[in-house]
Amino acid sequence: MFSLLRLATSLTMDQFAWSKKEALYYMGLVMSAGAVIACATFLAIGPLCKRFPERKVLLWGGFFLMVVGRILYIPWGSAPAVIAWSGSEINTTSSDNLTSQFNNLTEPLGCPPSQEWCFYTPAMTITQFLVGYVFTALGYPIGVTLIQTIFSKILGPRPQGVWMGIMTGAGCLSRVMGPIFVSYIYTHLGTIWTFSITGAMLVACMIWLQLVDKKLVVIDSPVSSAQRKDREEALQMKLIQEERTIIIHEQEDTLLKNENDTALQKFS
Numbered sequence: 001m002f003s004l005l006r007l008a009t010s011l012t013m014d015q016f017a018w019s020k021k022e023a024l025y026y027m028g029l030v031m032s033a034g035a036v037i038a039c040a041t042f043l044a045i046g047p048l049c050k051r052f053p054e055r056k057v058l059l060w061g062g063f064f065l066m067v068v069g070r071i072l073y074i075p076w077g078s079a080p081a082v083i084a085w086s087g088s089e090i091n092t093t094s095s096d097n098l099t100s101q102f103n104n105l106t107e108p109l110g111c112p113p114s115q116e117w118c119f120y121t122p123a124m125t126i127t128q129f130l131v132g133y134v135f136t137a138l139g140y141p142i143g144v145t146l147i148q149t150i151f152s153k154i155l156g157p158r159p160q161g162v163w164m165g166i167m168t169g170a171g172c173l174s175r176v177m178g179p180i181f182v183s184y185i186y187t188h189l190g191t192i193w194t195f196s197i198t199g200a201m202l203v204a205c206m207i208w209l210q211l212v213d214k215k216l217v218v219i220d221s222p223v224s225s226a227q228r229k230d231r232e233e234a235l236q237m238k239l240i241q242e243e244r245t246i247i248i249h250e251q252e253d254t255l256l257k258n259e260n261d262t263a264l265q266k267f268s
Contacts, residue, residue: 006178006179006182006183007179007182007183007186007194008027008030008031009023009024009027010183010186011124011129011186011191012026012027012129013109014081014084014110014111014112014115014118015081015111015123015124015129015191016123016124016126017081017082017084017109017110018109019107019109020107030130030133034133034134034136034137035137037134037137037138038137038138038140038141041137041138041141041142042141042145045057045141045142045145045146048061048142049146054146054149054150055146055150055209055213055216055217057142057146058142058143058146058147058150058209059206059209059210061138061139061142062139062140062142062143062144062146062147063139063143063202063205063206063209064139064206065135065136065138065139065142066135066136066139066140066143066202067199067202067203067206068132068135068139069132069133069134069135069136069139070132070136070195070196070198070199070202071195071199072128072131072132072135073124073128073129073132073191073195074191074192074195074196074199075121075122075123075124075125075128075191075192076122076124076125076128077122077123077124077125078122079122079123080111080118080119080120080121080122080123081110081111081118081121081123081124082109082110082111082123083110083111083113083118083119084108084109084110084111084112084113085108085110085113111123115187115188115190117188117189117190117191118190121190121191121192124191148164148167150216151163151164151167152164154215154216182194182198185197
């Protein structure tokens, strides 16, 4: 998700021949809509997990939707992207490209000629970009939330802070290295390779989750069972002590009443 956000502005400028101003404006709208979708998805996680096992929601609601999003980003069209020729290198292969370049002489629009794949790789369509973004905005919140939830439950009585810190640190490292890797692949190999590789990585994660599915089922460990037994025994002892205290108080009250009765009889 973070790799996609890092790449989104450059991707739209290359594929749709948008200016920097247009790319920032339209991506702001798209990301705002994606944030609303993500918030709605967060609210739906609870009801979904009550109806289906958490690991299944993670697999098919999180990873699978993101895989679909990556597949949708693989270009559908047949025509290559508009090439951002500069100066005297204006491309005259199409009237639309010619008009676009003459109207924006100060800022060549389109895919840079330095990226060789721009000449032969089909361009993305705005429709597939938006639909793919919606699938990603739906799958990412589910994946992030349930990965942490399931991992925390599997840890059980183990030190939560240490292991959750390790997982969070690994996530931060991926947020640093992921955009660098994706940007390098995109610049040198293009959209097909970029989204094929990231999609394949997600598919590999899905396969791995399916293989370890039984290990993701949270079962009470012997330590937790022993702790529960100790708590139950302590509770029983506390109840017994409270009952003894009540009996002692009742006996004292009875004894005091008898003494009072005896004193009244002597006085009378």
